[in-house]
Amino acid sequence: MNSELQSTIHNEMKLAMKARDKPRLGVIRLIQSEFKRIEVDERIELDDARVLAVLDKMVKQRRDSAKQYEDAGRQELAEQELFEISIIAEFLPQPLSDEEISALIDDAVSSTGASGMQGMGQVMGILKPKLQGRADMGKVSGLVKAKLT
Numbered sequence: 851m852n853s854e855l856q857s858t859i860h861n862e863m864k865l866a867m868k869a870r871d872k873p874r875l876g877v878i879r880l881i882q883s884e885f886k887r888i889e890v891d892e893r894i895e896l897d898d899a900r901v902l903a904v905l906d907k908m909v910k911q912r913r914d915s916a917k918q919y920e921d922a923g924r925q926e927l928a929e930q931e932l933f934e935i936s937i938i939a940e941f942l943p944q945p946l947s948d949e950e951i952s953a954l955i956d957d958a959v960s961s962t963g964a965s966g967m968q969g970m971g972q973v974m975g976i977l978k979p980k981l982q983g984r985a986d987m988g989k990v991s992g993l994v995k996a997k998l999t
Contacts, residue, residue: 855901856885859941877937884908885959902983909938910986942983952983955994967998 859881866875884904885896896904914929946954958976962969971995981990 853896853898853901855898855941856875856896859885861943873933874937877934880934881905881941882937899979905938905942906983906987909935909942912938926942944984946981946984951981951990951993954980955990955997959994959997964998967995970994970998973998 863875863878863882866878881904881917885901888894888900888904889896889906894900907944912931912935916928916935919925919928919931954977955973958964958973959969962972962976964973974991977990978987981987
């Protein structure tokens, strides 16, 4: 394990085992298995940036599932998804405020000199590494679009 974040998650798994916290342990094992799947499929070792991307994706998937369960009236399943989000989110960095996100967007737009939608890719390319795991990239994309149009 070369990722500091992976080591932290592994240590949390040990603590959950010792505490006999089965629900928490189950979620942490889900996270670990996703890391392992990617490492085996792609024959790579995950670094912290990739670990954050994986955790971010897991949260997004669970948000979507929770919304679908709520829409279908399956509250107990939605609550399980929300519980999983709460555990996964513990390993993500603190989310940025709207003001911080807006400032980073302004910096990225001015540093690329982007104007109009053709500059969208450049701006997002600069923002993604800075915001990964700290902001909803779909929301950021919308804000960038609004700034560039």
